[in-house]
Amino acid sequence: MADLLTAVGVRKEFGGLVAVNDVDFTIPERTIVSLIGPNGAGKTTFFNMLTGVYKPTAGQIVFDGHDVTGKPPHAITQRGIGRTFQNIRLFQSMTSLENVLVGMHSRLKGGVLRAVIKPPSLKREEIAAREKAHDLLEFCGLRGRDDEYARNLAYGDQRRLEVARALGTEPKLLLLDEPTAGMNPQETAEFTAFVSKLREEEGLTVLMIEHDMRVVMGISERVTVLDYGEKISEGTPQEVQRDERVIEAYLGTAAVS
């Protein structure tokens, strides 16, 4: 299996603090990979470097054959990395449908002049885009919520809308930042099934940060563990579970000895 994303020696320093310390990391195509680690381990920082929010201090990130190190976020999204946020960051004053349409921004055309003149081709595009956004909402379990303002959606639905919006960018790689945070066990199970479905039906590759070990161990092929900005373990869920360094990082030295 080819690697969709390769990160080599990625490093991020904030002043004197090394948040991510020379991490090597690969994501094979059509896999579900989880990134775990205690709080403050540098998972989200690593995520933000993949998506261009932060520029790495050193190292290289290659996605789908293109060097995307330090590229601006919109360029990386255009290449095919879609993401959700740990703290839901929807466009609250827009409807669900509009949120997804913003996600589709880089897949649609039309600048100022075309918007003003509005030729028939643009009208057709717009209708097609709306239908596609509508389908995406339905696919993510938001049937009938098209015209609801994002701020009025229930918490679980907001999480779903974040995924729908990310799917609107037509990603090859979907990054989920703690997608099941705040969900009840029932919702979590549904969401886990949904992520598997994304991979099976849409052929997506998924990288997620997750704290719920049932989710992580249940669906990921590969797990990478970060601690204090360093990669301390990598492998199948079973391998990682047995790794002493991981247990140490989570439970402290006493647990191992």
Add this chain to the structure above:
Amino acid sequence: MAPGIQAVRDSTPALKRQTMPRAKRAAIVGIPAFFVLAVTGSASLGLIVAVLIFGGLYIPAWNTLPLGKWIVPLGVILLAVLYPLYQPNLFDVVVFGNFPSIDTGVTMMIFIMMALGLNIVVGYAGLLDLGYVAFYAMGAYTVAWFASQHFSNVNVHVGGVGVAPDTPGFHISIWLVLIIAGVFATLAGILIGFPTLRLRGDYLAIVTLGFGEIMPQIASNGDNLFGHNITNGPQGINPIDPPGFGNTLHNAVGLPSDYLSSTSSTRLFYWTALFLVLVTVFCTVRLRDSRLGRAWIAIREDETAAAAMGVPLMRTKTWAYAAGAFFGGVAGAYYGSFKGGTFPGDFYFNISIFILCMVILGGMGNVWGVIVGAAFLSYLNQEGLANIGAWMNANGVSDFVFRKNIDVPLYTSGIFGVILVLTMLFRPEGLIPSSRRKAEFHEGVHDEPLYDVTHE
């Protein structure tokens, strides 16, 4: 559209709002209208108008009629178009006096245009621009360069009207110059935007404030800019050619060859301004509903998320600036042609704030609100305050409160300040807010960004 989408549409909040009992809505507008008109004018006229309003709102369910949604806007446009014809016969409003004159109407239209332009920048994209007057000045000076005798060492005539063929200087048809001015202002917008739009929030406001201060300084000192006389300094550039349709059209279909030679020049200026406003409204509505408009609102809401969804921040913001600048430029050019001159004194910082007040008072992001805000404030500035002052002096109000007659227009800035403060206290979302904005102000959904998109 798929049937599924249609079904969902039918339950939208917008439609629910419109089914508010028509009788109630009609009464809310009609009955106060009667009292206001009955007190101020004649009772019979008040009754007629009130019945018309009541009937107009109650009887037809506009939204269910074919083409129904056009009836109200068309009615408003018709009223505006015919205004110069019935304005002299209108009654006096209590305190406010006469309805605005046609001259004032033109100025109001120009300010509406500018407010709509600024609304793109501030209302849609959420970029606080305190130097919008720079684009207005750019437009006004463009018309001064290309339709006057300022550059007397050249002699270029392209469809200019109202000037002899051997008059020196550029004399390009005003219609063309309006577009050129828009383009020049757009270029200025891109030039200013490029270095400044990297900044966020307060910092952007401060830098635009700087540009707004620089522009009038350049204008009033531009009579010797590196040895060239660009702006003719404090004297300004005048006269500027009037708009018109030229002799060919004049002889063929009777259109005025140039506005100043016509006996009803003010009306012509009014109708032209109205046309420009309609074009501006059309463009801003189209832009708002486009892919770009969605991106602007997304940026206003959450830059980080917008960027992560593939919206190029710099480019999209620059487009907002450029589009806003375009309309500012056109408005400035038309203003120059209307006044017949361009003077640096017209472009001071207070104009930027004045236009910003219009946008805030009317309701940021809402085209109709901004129109109302701009019309109201520019009317107050032109005529309203003077009328109110006259009424206060004549009826002893000034004498009672201040012990002497006062000149109300002297306190214009202070009065606008009070209006702004009152707006912020009692209706921060503006008179006619957009549905998006309204909720933001009342529910406070705006969170501080958790981290910044930075490329250090």
